[in-house]
Amino acid sequence: MSTNDVIARLDAAVNALGDVDVSLWDDTVLAEHLNDLSAALVAVDGQLARLAEAIRARGLRVVEPAIAA
Secondary structure, rough: OOHHHHHHHHHHHHHHOOOOOOOHHHHHHHHHHHHHHHHHHHHHHHHHHHHHHHHHHOOOOOOOOOOOO
Protein backbone atom coordinates (compact mmCIF):
# COMPACT_ATOMS: atom_id res chain seq x y z
CA MET A 1 0.00 0.00 0.00
CA SER A 2 1.39 3.41 -0.94
CA THR A 3 2.03 6.14 1.59
CA ASN A 4 -0.70 8.25 0.00
CA ASP A 5 -3.16 5.37 0.38
CA VAL A 6 -2.26 4.99 4.04
CA ILE A 7 -2.72 8.71 4.71
CA ALA A 8 -6.06 8.66 2.85
CA ARG A 9 -7.23 5.71 4.94
CA LEU A 10 -6.19 7.43 8.17
CA ASP A 11 -8.01 10.60 7.08
CA ALA A 12 -11.11 8.53 6.29
CA ALA A 13 -10.97 6.94 9.75
CA VAL A 14 -10.68 10.35 11.41
CA ASN A 15 -13.63 11.64 9.37
CA ALA A 16 -15.71 8.56 10.23
CA LEU A 17 -15.01 9.03 13.93
CA GLY A 18 -15.83 12.73 13.63
CA ASP A 19 -19.29 11.79 12.38
CA VAL A 20 -20.08 9.85 15.56
CA ASP A 21 -21.99 11.88 18.15
CA VAL A 22 -23.10 9.71 21.05
CA SER A 23 -24.65 12.75 22.76
CA LEU A 24 -27.55 12.29 20.34
CA TRP A 25 -28.05 8.66 21.36
CA ASP A 26 -30.73 7.66 23.82
CA ASP A 27 -29.27 6.31 27.08
CA THR A 28 -30.82 2.92 26.44
CA VAL A 29 -29.25 2.68 22.97
CA LEU A 30 -25.89 3.82 24.34
CA ALA A 31 -26.05 1.24 27.12
CA GLU A 32 -26.96 -1.49 24.62
CA HIS A 33 -23.90 -0.70 22.50
CA LEU A 34 -21.48 0.22 25.27
CA ASN A 35 -19.48 -3.02 25.09
CA ASP A 36 -19.03 -2.70 21.33
CA LEU A 37 -18.15 0.99 21.59
CA SER A 38 -15.69 0.31 24.39
CA ALA A 39 -14.01 -2.47 22.40
CA ALA A 40 -13.73 -0.23 19.33
CA LEU A 41 -12.32 2.68 21.33
CA VAL A 42 -9.74 0.47 23.04
CA ALA A 43 -8.73 -1.00 19.67
CA VAL A 44 -8.40 2.45 18.06
CA ASP A 45 -6.40 3.70 21.05
CA GLY A 46 -4.08 0.70 20.86
CA GLN A 47 -3.43 1.15 17.15
CA LEU A 48 -2.79 4.89 17.54
CA ALA A 49 -0.36 4.19 20.38
CA ARG A 50 1.40 1.57 18.23
CA LEU A 51 1.81 4.01 15.35
CA ALA A 52 3.00 6.81 17.62
CA GLU A 53 5.56 4.54 19.29
CA ALA A 54 6.87 3.38 15.90
CA ILE A 55 7.37 7.02 14.91
CA ARG A 56 9.07 7.85 18.22
CA ALA A 57 11.30 4.77 17.91
CA ARG A 58 12.72 6.32 14.75
CA GLY A 59 13.68 9.44 16.68
CA LEU A 60 10.82 11.60 15.46
CA ARG A 61 8.10 13.38 17.38
CA VAL A 62 4.35 13.20 17.07
CA VAL A 63 3.17 16.79 17.33
CA GLU A 64 -0.14 18.54 17.11
CA PRO A 65 -0.21 20.69 13.98
CA ALA A 66 -0.32 24.44 14.49
CA ILE A 67 -3.68 25.91 13.56
CA ALA A 68 -3.46 29.01 11.39
CA ALA A 69 -5.29 31.99 12.87
